[in-house]
Amino acid sequence: MSTSQTPDLSATSSPAPLLAISTADDDDRVVFESLWQLFRHEMSAFTGSFPDADGRYRQERLDAALDPSEPGWIGYLFRIDDAPAGFAVVRGLDAEERVINSFFLVNPARRGGHGTAAVEAITALDPGRWAVAFQDANTAAAVFWPRIAARLDPDFVLEHHAVPDRPDVPADAWVRFRRR
Secondary structure (H helix, E strand, O other), rough: OOOOOOOOOOEEEEOOEEEEEEEEEEHHHHHHHHHHHHHHHHHHHOOOOOOOOOOOOOHHHHHHHOOOOOOEEEEEEEEEEOOOEEEEEEEEOOOOOEEEEEEEOOEEEEEEEHHHHHHHHHHOOOEEEEEEEOOOOOOHHHHHHHHHHHHHHOEEEEEOOOOOOOOOOOOOEEEEEOOO
């Protein structure tokens, strides 16, 4: 899918409110960066990452997702009733396996079916192989990702791989599935 396209990614969960998903671009940078900092702060509990001297977490993946010249990357923003509710960063759109590189919902958007709706909508855009990594210590992710993978592909695979250049952290869990 080209980043210049704006897909209709609206999905509903029972009951309302409406989840709207849009392709992010540089006009969304301020909102995306704010959500990104919340996400990275939350993930620091599992990765041990500290913010930089300015108090900000690294964001090269976010930057790649918002850069139209960066091949294979895309960012999606989630809104519920016009309020920013989360995002997904996907890489590998130009590869055989697409990777949900980063995925985040603000607390009020969780456990209402919005995450499932977002993953289903995003992966439906590019049928084929998909993967996502998470930390086993992140118990919510450790339940969510295998559940959604099994929903989309009963033959999904769960495997563990060492984190490159990070021998100080536990291996990442990887869920791999095929979207038809």
